[in-house]
Amino acid sequence: MIAGNRDSIDEASRVSSRIILGDCIAEMEAMPAKSVDLIFADPPYNLQLNGDLFRPEGSRVDAVDNDWDKFDTFGAYDNFTCRWLSAARRILKDTGTIWVIGSYHNIFRVGTVLQDLGYWVLNDIVWRKTNPMPNFKGTRFTNAHETMIWCSKSEKARYTFNYHAMKMLNDDVQMRSDWTIPICTGGERVKIGGVKAHPTQKPEALLYRVLMAASNPGDVVLDPFLGSGTTGAMAKMLGRSFIGIDREQAYVEVAQKRIAETRPLAPDAMQITRGKRQEPRVAFGTLVEAGLILPGQELVDTARRYKARVRADGSLAFRGDAGSIHQMGAAAQGAPSCNGWTFWHMERGGALEPIDTVREAYRRDLAA
Amino acid sequence: MIAGNRDSIDEASRVSSRIILGDCIAEMEAMPAKSVDLIFADPPYNLQLNGDLFRPEGSRVDAVDNDWDKFDTFGAYDNFTCRWLSAARRILKDTGTIWVIGSYHNIFRVGTVLQDLGYWVLNDIVWRKTNPMPNFKGTRFTNAHETMIWCSKSEKARYTFNYHAMKMLNDDVQMRSDWTIPICTGGERVKIGGVKAHPTQKPEALLYRVLMAASNPGDVVLDPFLGSGTTGAMAKMLGRSFIGIDREQAYVEVAQKRIAETRPLAPDAMQITRGKRQEPRVAFGTLVEAGLILPGQELVDTARRYKARVRADGSLAFRGDAGSIHQMGAAAQGAPSCNGWTFWHMERGGALEPIDTVREAYRRDLAA
């Protein structure tokens, strides 16, 4: 079913956006074979959440509890995955590629089905979130990334990969399989009456890079799980034709409005390069893990008044207490704070060397 | 089969390293059930690594007449994966966890089998390589990471996670699911006659973090695909008992030599930061009994909005009601729960001090 006759054709770029309200499997089965250049899919993750989760300060986390994310068993989810990926493969051109995003809850199931259906994995791409939600209970590692699987239609297939555009986007070095991009917040987040319109809106920067990497202006891009319409908005902006499908009337309306308000870039503006994010800091513990500073090592201040000992987790034992190099440096001096990197020193050939020089050496090795 | 009688027991740390030459499935099936605390596995990415390939039912295929299609190939790999992960699950303690590392070639199959066998995924961890091999042909993104899946034995199982040690290793912020660590090169790379002894030697920093995160000194660590022995070397260094299995005599010898040359850290250097969950419980009433807090003492929150009074039995009188410090804290805020230790404060010299500091002082006195 086509939602109204809101289909838009942008005269300047001669590309169209078509939004379909309906079940993506049935709708894809109704489309002509080998008619799509790129598929980006953000299927339900099958999160399997139990009760409520509260933050330390008492507020409740607004979790994804929508019906569309509920499946009875892994088998039911696998079956659903197999059916929509089969329908997608039929309409994908032989030179087309597919991207599917997910988390550890579902991405292994998706990857297995992709391989079983004959898709050929080109890369798995890690979206590193700069600002993920923390693990409030201190029970696991902060779940700070999601995974995208990028596949061609088959092993020998030729496919679009704009290698040089990616290199240009990345300060003239090859784009890696890990992408560092913030989650979608602020003005970019679509809201209705102050409430987020969709629980899992993807950042535009993510789709920008996907479309830049694996499609060209004029290509047909399909998103079978349209949601808030990020794929459609970026497709229009970058001069790609777009087909979006969603089962929910509310999401279709949100996406239609959003895409209608998106303006295509001028062709010459499409080659904007974007800067790389700054390199992450080096933790003291990293130097311990790397074997550059050994657990048990004694550290002293310049005057050798205070002595502390490095522990296996990168903390410092000092006068019966333990804490970070900064905390223990502050404790030694009775100061509110301290830069442990310059306060603490190691004996090196009779002389004292600040531990910061070890960090500098580590950074030099990384760069080399 | 046990390789010779080279088993070593380090007298200082009272932990042992045992290296076994043999097929890991058979060897694990011969081990006692629920006897291992942590499993780290780096399985082969394809079954042709040793010239051997298994059919779905487990029989060996001659790699020369490879006339099966992709489904058969994946089926054989899935079967192999299912068999070794089943054997691993039997010998894993109910409180144990397993780590499996892989790339997009195999990790989706591994993750699916893990979930199907009832393992419960805790995190997928991305090892970001600072210095990956470039993609020379410019046909894909630089494959700059590998993925580890970390699982408990079942959904409700309790497991070891040294949250505070991980936080300490990361400059006092939660450790994330993406770890930035260089690949194994230079002096750390084991070589024989100038040639690398193993094609996929893992960096010691990676195993250091895995073992620090999910095991404690004295735990039993198993690596069913021993290879160059990085897991064994780090286990010995960190005071864990180790069992390593490999089918290749050459790798067994390399690993044995490497582990023998590894020296354990001094026990006090192995100390890590533990959280309050590990400390002995002290009831609020105990502090009243001990005279550290007197009945009649007034307690307030940080904003001095709520006032309560300590009663002789260690309960708190608040607005005509009475109960524990936690119940009254929750009641004051209208919250479902509350940590009374940090919510309630006492006046001390004009400043407010949380009652938790009194508990801390009491614990210090106990330790002294």
Add this chain to the structure above:
DNA sequence: AGAAATGATGAATCAGATG
């Protein structure tokens, strides 16, 4: 007006001991 403090929030499989 501008700076600083406070509050809100994001795909989350988020506790453990005791009776």
Add this chain to the structure above:
DNA sequence: TCATCTGATTCATCATTTC
């Protein structure tokens, strides 16, 4: 096994309020 109680736990970013 289940109900009850204690009490441990958050990072980056943007928006809003207060100083």
